[in-house]
Amino acid sequence: SQTIHQWPATLVQPVGSPLSLECTVEGTSNPNLYWYRQAAGRGLQLLFYSVGIGQISSEVPQNLSASRPQDRQFILSSKKLLLSDSGFYLCAWSVLNGGQPQHFGDGTRLSIL
Amino acid sequence: EDQVTQSPEALRLQEGESSSLNCSYTVSGLRGLFWYRQDPGKGPEFLFTLYSAGEEKEKERLKATLTKKESFLHITAPKPEDSATYLCAVQEVGGSTLGRLYFGRGTQLTVWP
Numbered sequence: 001s002q003t004i005h006q007w008p009a010t011l012v013q014p015v016g017s018p019l020s021l022e023c024t025v026e027g028t029s030n031p032n033l034y035w036y037r038q039a040a041g042r043g044l045q046l047l048f049y050s051v052g053i054g055q056i057s058s059e060v061p062q063n064l065s066a067s068r069p070q071d072r073q074f075i076l077s078s079k080k081l082l083l084s085d086s087g088f089y090l091c092a093w094s095v096l097n098g099g100q101p102q103h104f105g106d107g108t109r110l111s112i113l
Numbered sequence: 114e115d116q117v118t119q120s121p122e123a124l125r126l127q128e129g130e131s132s133s134l135n136c137s138y139t140v141s142g143l144r145g146l147f148w149y150r151q152d153p154g155k156g157p158e159f160l161f162t163l164y165s166a167g168e169e170k171e172k173e174r175l176k177a178t179l180t181k182k183e184s185f186l187h188i189t190a191p192k193p194e195d196s197a198t199y200l201c202a203v204q205e206v207g208g209s210t211l212g213r214l215y216f217g218r219g220t221q222l223t224v225w226p
Contacts, residue, residue, distance in 0.1 A: 006156075032212055043218040044157075044200075090156050094212045098204065099145045099164065102214055104156030 002027035006091050006105035014113050019064075019078040021108050023091030026072065031093040033074040034102060035066055038088040050074060051096070086112045116140050119201050119217035126224050129190045134199055134220045137183040142206030146184050147214065148177050149200040157200055191224045198222070 003026045013019060025031055035047040046059045048066035056066050063082050067075045074091055088109050092102040120135045138146065145164050149157035161170040163179040170177045174195060176187045186199055198221045202214040 044216040046213065049213070092156075096212075098207075098212050099162075100212060101145075101147050101159045101162055102202075102212065103159055104149075106156045107154070109154070 002093070002103065004091060004093055004103060004105040006089075006108055008108060009106065010109045010111075012111045012113060013081050015083055016080050019076070019081050019085070019110070021076040021089055021091075021110075023074040023076075023105055024072055025074075025093045028072070028093065028095070030071060030096060032096060032102075033068060034092040034094075035074065035076050036090040036092065038090060038107075044090065048076070081112050083112050086110055115217070116215040117201055117203055117217035119199075119220050121220060122218070123221045124223070126188075126191055126222070128192055128224055128226050131187070131189045131191070133188070134186040134222070135183060136186070136201030136217055138201075138203045138215075139182075140203050140205045140215070144204040144206045146179055147202045147204070148184070148186055149202065151198045151200055151219070160199075188222070191222075193224045193226055196222055196224045 006023045033050045036044045037047055038044050048058055050056050050068045053068055064078050088107050090104050090107045092104045094100050094102040116139050118137050126132055145162050147162050148160040150160055151157045161177040166181045168179050174189050178185045198219040200219045202216045204214055
């Protein structure tokens with residue numbers, strides 16, 4: 001069966017520090033991968049998606065970037081965190097064909113001080 | 114304009130008191146509608162996919178139905194463990210393999226004993 005892992009579960013970082021959140025998927029090949037941010041009362045905001053190694057698309061201009069160095073690895077990064085980057089970050093995967101659900105990891109709660 | 118609107122935002126039920134959650138959508142062509150359950154501090158957990166008007170899916174005390182413009186999640190005789198936020202998402206017809214989902218803001222359900 002397929003599983004998705006995200007780490008760390010919680011993270012407290014000072015403003016201006018770098019960020020690296022990692023997500024890996026097991027049990028499937030060539031998945032679509034997604035990074036979301038969830039803010040209270042505002043729903044899930046799609047940040048980045050990837051349909052293959054090295055292929056990244058950004059939905060919202062921001063202080064973050066994403067990379068996919070391996071088929072089942074997706075990384076969310078920042079060089080300098082802002083206060084506004086605080087939030088709950090979720091990674092998800094789906095099979096390549098449309099009409100299929102996305103499956104989520106348990107998220108990372110990021111607090112910027 | 115939001116493609117997906119969920120109502121109510123919050124719902125409190127006594128144990129055993131059945132009710133329904135609503136998800137209305139405005140995409141021009143529906144490829145799929147998805148229901149998720151999200152517990153506090155966790156990622157969304159996939160529940161159902163619905164593809165065409167008239168379709169129904171059931172799982173324990175939950176039943177999801179779909180019409181041309183909305184979906185309902187019926188909860189029959191709920192228990193306190195059904196307390197969670199329920200998210201609805203839609204995928205548009207568009208030929209893309211991305212599988213992008215548009216999420217509603219969710220309904221926070223509380224079931225008290």
